[in-house]
Amino acid sequence: MSNPNRIQHGVSGDEAAALLADLVAIDSQNPPRREKPIAEFIVDRLDSWGIDARLFERPDAERPQVIAEVGEGDPGAGTLILNGHVDVVPPGDAEQWTHDPFGGEREGNRVYGRGASDMKGGVAAGMLALRAAHESGVDGRVVLTCAMGEETAEPGTETMLEEVSGDWGIVLEPTQLVVDTVGKGLAWYEVEVRGDAAHASRPGLGRNVLDALFAFQEPIDTYREEIAEREHPLIGESLCTPTMLEAGTKENVIPDYAKLTFDRRFLPSESVEGLDEEMETLFDGLREEGFEVSIERTRTYEAAEIDPDHEIATVVRRHAHDVAGIETDPHGKDAATDQRNFVNDAGIPAIIWGPGVSEQSHTVDEWAPVDALVDGVEVLCRTIGELCVE
Structure with a gap:
């Protein structure tokens, strides 16, 4: 079950940056619970790509989540769940920003705005990788879940994992493409x-x-x-x-x-x-x-962890090194994420990994690097090719 080069994406820096800018431009602050417009945007965009996507109205119909999936569902191939959250913390005093918090402005290799790194960059990478998997075809399944309420410890991801199951998970938090197998x-x-x-x-x-x-x-x-x-x-x-x-x-x-x-x-x-x-x-x-x-x-x-040498960690770590020269030493995240819902609640081994910059989370003039976003799509495509293609 290994064909890492099977999934081709063709994503350019300009396309990746434009998608991230579109996501950043949608004000999805939580509080005050503004996730619905961005969830609808994601479903519409995935639908335009021919992907089966839907709004998931639990646990709050006014703040729907997104579940999308592609693949043949062959039991002999694996199912990979990509997970992101669409809510962002408030930007605070906008006068402190030199860029519009919801402008999605690009300067060189950076896209600026609230949530650019935490974690709309990860959501963008997941969307683009899902499109590539759809266009290339996978024997197993690739599922994208986009959660509400992560910034306020609400059961968004938890409820979606009651609806979907998988063999592995990737929580697309900002790690600069370093694989984290444990979170505080x-x-x-x-x-x-x-x-x-x-x-x-x-x-x-x-x-x-x-x-x-x-x-x-x-x-x-x-x-x-x-x-x-x-x-x-x-x-x-x-x-x-x-x-x-x-x-x-x-x-x-x-x-x-x-x-x-x-x-x-x-x-x-x-x-x-x-x-x-x-x-x-x-x-x-x-x-x-x-x-x-x-x-x-x-x-x-809750804290959560998996073995640093678990298959999902080893595979993503290897591809991140090959694509972007990322370190391969075991690593962990000193913050809390929805990895806990995969590991503790659903029993699905999951890593924390994404293209954003952790240190940019919740900062003034938050930004995300475009090159890491494109590299992230490539790593996800190689991972899908290895795990979900026979």
């Missing part, structure tokens, strides 16, 4: 602490939650140091970072309420249940001092 998990925690208010001229009559939190710095630091000793060879250490603090009602009122937010990055060896227990235990000291403490995990992306 992410959990956000909101810790609410309640004390007693009083006039600031008589602080002893109240219980100051800010004083309590500032005095509690040492246990938090100790916890962070302890979990940093948990390490993964490809994605580094476990992290817990306080990122937001809200407290106080007025300058002369002892604060009786504070909300502290933590960004918790975790490894595949750590369970979400274990994280919850650790966070609860961490604040027992404040409870013993008489403060009321409640803790809520508000968002979760």
